[in-house]
Every structure is written in structure tokens, then in C-alpha cells.
Amino acid sequence: MANLSYLYEEVFDLDEALTMPTLSSSSNIASRVIDVEQEMLSFPVIVTQNDHVCSVCTEYFEPPHNGGRQIRCGHVYHAQCIATWLSICNTCPLCRVVVLDHKTI
Numbered sequence: 001m002a003n004l005s006y007l008y009e010e011v012f013d014l015d016e017a018l019t020m021p022t023l024s025s026s027s028n029i030a031s032r033v034i035d036v037e038q039e040m041l042s043f044p045v046i047v048t049q050n051d052h053v054c055s056v057c058t059e060y061f062e063p064p065h066n067g068g069r070q071i072r073c074g075h076v077y078h079a080q081c082i083a084t085w086l087s088i089c090n091t092c093p094l095c096r097v098v099v100l101d102h103k104t105i
Contacts (some may be wrong), residue, residue, distance in 0.1 A: 007042055009047055010025070011074050011084045013074070031043060032087035033083050033087045034089075035087070036083045036086045036087045036100070037079070037080075037082075037083045037102055038084065038089075040069055040079060040083055041088075043069045043070055043071055043072075045067045045069060045070075046067060046070045046076045047067045048061040048067065048068055048076055049061075054068065054078045054081050054082035055075070055077065055093055055094055056077055056078070056082060056084070056085050056093055057078060057081045059078070061076075061078070065105075068082075069082055069096075071099050072090055072092075072096070072097060072099055073092045073094075073095050073097040075092055075093075075095065076093050077093075086099055095101070
């Protein structure tokens with residue numbers, strides 16, 4: 001059984017799976033975040049319970065800013081966190097559903 005556990009750890013690295021992808025060029029990230037923030041205005045603001053956390057930054061949704069943006073799959077994130085994520089990767093950080101239809105990274 002120990003061999004199987006070792007093999008699993010070698011094939012799947014959870015830390016690697018949960019990290020944001022690296023940028024090939026970081027020079028345009030600020031402009032991409034601004035573009036995504038504009039597109040995010042169409043997503044609804046959801047008021048969350050105080051014990052919920054943003055999966056991007058792992059911080060709680062705290063009053064008075066305990067609202068987050070709900071993306072198409074239903075997951076809720078801090079607006080700035082998900083805008084930054086979507087400027088790098090066009091999918092939900094949790095379920096990998098495509099969030100923005102027309103996205104060039």
C-alpha cells in the first residue's frame with residue numbers, strides 16, 4: 001500500500017494543481033486585469049456568510065465587503081481576486097468551467 005501512496009503523490013501534486021499559472025509576459029497584466037474587471041460588472045454581486053472564503057486568496061468575506069462576484073458556474077470570489085485570476089487563466093479556479101467567452105491570454 002505504501003508504494004501506491006508514493007506513486008499517487010508523484011503523479012498528482014495538489015500544491016501544483018492549485019497554483020495560478022505563470023505568465024509568459026507580465027508587462028500587460030495590469031491592462032488585462034482592468035479589461036476583465038470591466039467584463040466582471042455583468043456578474044452578480046452575492047452577499048456571503050462570514051465563514052465563507054475566497055478560493056483565490058483564501059481570505060474570509062468580511063463585512064462590510066462580504067459580497068463577492070458570482071461567476072457562471074456559481075462560485076463566488078472577491079472581485080479583485082477573480083479579475084486577476086481571469087486575466088491569467090480563463091477558467092474557474094475550482095471547477096475549470098470557462099468563465100469569459102472571448103478571452104485572449
